Amino acid sequence: MTISQNEFSLIEQFFSNIGSSSYSVELAQGDDAAVVDVPRGKQLVMSVDTLINGVHFPEQACAADIAHKSLAVNLSDLAAMGATPAWFLLSITLPKFDEVWLSEFSASLKETSNQYQIKLIGGDTCRGPLSISVQVAGLVDKNCYVSRRGAQLGDLIIVSGQLGNAALGLAHLQQKVSLPVDLIQPCVEALNRPLPRLELSDFLTNYASAAIDLSDGLVGDLRHILDQSQKGAVIRRNALPVNDWIRSHQAYDFALTGGDDFELCFTVPAKYISAIDDWNQRNPKCQLTDVGEITGSGYLLVNNQQTDDLTHWQGYQHFE
Amino acid sequence: MTISQNEFSLIEQFFSNIGSSSYSVELAQGDDAAVVDVPRGKQLVMSVDTLINGVHFPEQACAADIAHKSLAVNLSDLAAMGATPAWFLLSITLPKFDEVWLSEFSASLKETSNQYQIKLIGGDTCRGPLSISVQVAGLVDKNCYVSRRGAQLGDLIIVSGQLGNAALGLAHLQQKVSLPVDLIQPCVEALNRPLPRLELSDFLTNYASAAIDLSDGLVGDLRHILDQSQKGAVIRRNALPVNDWIRSHQAYDFALTGGDDFELCFTVPAKYISAIDDWNQRNPKCQLTDVGEITGSGYLLVNNQQTDDLTHWQGYQHFE
Numbered sequence: 001m002t003i004s005q006n007e008f009s010l011i012e013q014f015f016s017n018i019g020s021s022s023y024s025v026e027l028a029q030g031d032d033a034a035v036v037d038v039p040r041g042k043q044l045v046m047s048v049d050t051l052i053n054g055v056h057f058p059e060q061a062c063a064a065d066i067a068h069k070s071l072a073v074n075l076s077d078l079a080a081m082g083a084t085p086a087w088f089l090l091s092i093t094l095p096k097f098d099e100v101w102l103s104e105f106s107a108s109l110k111e112t113s114n115q116y117q118i119k120l121i122g123g124d125t126c127r128g129p130l131s132i133s134v135q136v137a138g139l140v141d142k143n144c145y146v147s148r149r150g151a152q153l154g155d156l157i158i159v160s161g162q163l164g165n166a167a168l169g170l171a172h173l174q175q176k177v178s179l180p181v182d183l184i185q186p187c188v189e190a191l192n193r194p195l196p197r198l199e200l201s202d203f204l205t206n207y208a209s210a211a212i213d214l215s216d217g218l219v220g221d222l223r224h225i226l227d228q229s230q231k232g233a234v235i236r237r238n239a240l241p242v243n244d245w246i247r248s249h250q251a252y253d254f255a256l257t258g259g260d261d262f263e264l265c266f267t268v269p270a271k272y273i274s275a276i277d278d279w280n281q282r283n284p285k286c287q288l289t290d291v292g293e294i295t296g297s298g299y300l301l302v303n304n305q306q307t308d309d310l311t312h313w314q315g316y317q318h319f320e
Numbered sequence: 321m322t323i324s325q326n327e328f329s330l331i332e333q334f335f336s337n338i339g340s341s342s343y344s345v346e347l348a349q350g351d352d353a354a355v356v357d358v359p360r361g362k363q364l365v366m367s368v369d370t371l372i373n374g375v376h377f378p379e380q381a382c383a384a385d386i387a388h389k390s391l392a393v394n395l396s397d398l399a400a401m402g403a404t405p406a407w408f409l410l411s412i413t414l415p416k417f418d419e420v421w422l423s424e425f426s427a428s429l430k431e432t433s434n435q436y437q438i439k440l441i442g443g444d445t446c447r448g449p450l451s452i453s454v455q456v457a458g459l460v461d462k463n464c465y466v467s468r469r470g471a472q473l474g475d476l477i478i479v480s481g482q483l484g485n486a487a488l489g490l491a492h493l494q495q496k497v498s499l500p501v502d503l504i505q506p507c508v509e510a511l512n513r514p515l516p517r518l519e520l521s522d523f524l525t526n527y528a529s530a531a532i533d534l535s536d537g538l539v540g541d542l543r544h545i546l547d548q549s550q551k552g553a554v555i556r557r558n559a560l561p562v563n564d565w566i567r568s569h570q571a572y573d574f575a576l577t578g579g580d581d582f583e584l585c586f587t588v589p590a591k592y593i594s595a596i597d598d599w600n601q602r603n604p605k606c607q608l609t610d611v612g613e614i615t616g617s618g619y620l621l622v623n624n625q626q627t628d629d630l631t632h633w634q635g636y637q638h639f640e
Binding site: 026027030031032033034035036037038040043044045046047048049050052053054055056076077078080081083087089090091093121122123124126127128129131133135136137138140142143145147148149211212213228 | 346347350351352353354355356357358360363364365366367368369370372373374375376396397398400401403407409410411413441442443444446447448449451453455456457458460462465467468469531532533548
């Protein structure tokens with residue numbers, strides 16, 4: 001569809017000049033479509049995620065957080081493929097024209113897109129219940145992308161960062177848990193301001209046999225790798241990188257089944273263990289943790305006392 | 321975001337194997353992102369359009385029409401750029417899981433995507449108020465795309481097909497007009513089943529100096545070409561390709577300001593007039609009509625009796 005004069009002004013005012021990319025843009029906003037050049041030797045990586053008010057972010061979420069998260073969850077998909085961000089499209093549905101809201105949304109989108117070097121090249125605006133749909137395009141060296149398919153027997157299962165913080169932040173907002181003061185801010189930030197782990201893209205293309213981003217919880221997301229690689233796994237509960245509250249309350253479910261962490265989970269041949277140690281020494285803010293191992297079949301969670309079978313465990317479901 | 325087990329089954333059941341493309345796909349649904357190869361010498365053309373229930377299609381619209389239109393309006397953008405369809409992503413938000421609705425939607429999407437040779441390679445599903453967001457990717461020979469920018473003084477203004485039928489169909493459904501029986505079906509079909517004019521892609525890249533698709537009505541959409549080309553125009557009202565009802569009722573507003581036609585409007589240097597005649601002889605189902613001329617400045621509608629100034633006319637607006 002073309003854009004009406006008014007929509008055109010809205011896009012001019014709030015959505016021009018958002019983000020930057022090292023990849024060139026032939027034609028951006030203001031036409032029926034955007035035109036870009038894909039450099040020789042690269043493959044194009046594409047993904048879309050829609051965020052719905054009250055489903056993917058709380059009703060009271062501020063415009064800045066919504067903008068960041070809409071882009072971040074898509075960038076997280078690129079990270080999981082080992083891709084580098086290049087361009088994105090934005091489709092935004094708003095109940096009404098709200099200049100203050102749009103200004104905050106636009107400023108936050110600009111900040112996040114500049115930070116991760118991705119440029120807005122097109123999109124559309126509609127009137128309706130608040131939702132944001134972002135389509136990202138990234139690039140990867142030909143045949144160097146990382147899929148969910150390549151996990152091999154004996155591979156280590158690695159996760160980035162800490163797990164469970166976003167789910168804990170949500171539980172706090174819903175007044176389901178009572179957190180110590182110093183944990184509130186980091187947990188709520190983990191929920192509203194997830195960090196796409198793009199710094200790991202190169203590491204993944206060099207060392208990972210399979211990867212996925214953690215949006216629905218480790219158990220459910222790792223299962224996708226197992227299904228597509230036709231393998232099993234053992235997760236060691238005590239190895240999970242969690243905060244002190246989760247560990248002391250034995251509340252590992254936040255890490256195992258809580259959504260929205262947007263950390264990466266990937267498998268690495270055991271011979272590359274030293275590459276992981278090297279990474280950890282050089283990247284104190286993005287620690288990698290070995291939480292288990294790929295097996296021939298089955299899906300188990302082990303801890304000191306017991307072994308749980310995860311085979312039929314069901315993750316978060318949109319259609320229940 | 322990754323997809324939950326249940327969403328995964330839904331995608332498997334209804335959204336696998338949709339459409340075909342002559343361009344290869346390295347990795348489609350079932351991973352964090354899709355991976356494709358862009359052939360050497362081609363540029364990538366990308367667009368997104370979201371269709372909201374009750375805004376872009378009537379509340380009572382059937383799933384098959386919604387599926388067709390969601391894809392067709394995006395394909396229309398590719399046509400206006402002179403591009404060839406290659407791949408698309410789909411983000412679908414549904415109030416509930418409805419197997420009958422999804423089956424109809426899926427079957428229609430398959431039909432339309434096969435017809436226009438475009439392959440579904442990814443997307444996501446959410447729960448929320450019904451809306452459909454489609455992102456299309458097309459290809460065009462390097463530097464051969466057609467933008468809104470190139471209209472030149474003296475160029476002919478050409479439109480494809482008949483204008484105003486979709487708006488007339490809507491007026492009929494809203495019981496605002498009383499149409500003769502033989503016009504009802506074609507007008508309602510023009511509204512619900514728009515035909516993207518992809519057959520014109522090559523013609524545009526060969527002859528057009530600028531192009532746009534008609535989603536908001538000729539006057540508003542042509543203005544985008546004029547703005548971006550920094551030119552004026554004269555439209556001849558009596559030359560507009562309209563059906564007999566519009567002509568006999570002098571109801572030209574349906575053609576001038578009615579939305580949703582998804583015909584193409586493009587400008588062609590006058591020296592190519594014979595190419596247009598040739599096209600019309602070979603393509604009885606997609607007739608091209610010369611409706612006016614590009615001028616240095618101003619924006620006028622002329623007819624036998626009078627001249628109207630279109631400069632400050634406002635088209636359909638999403639945010640009023």
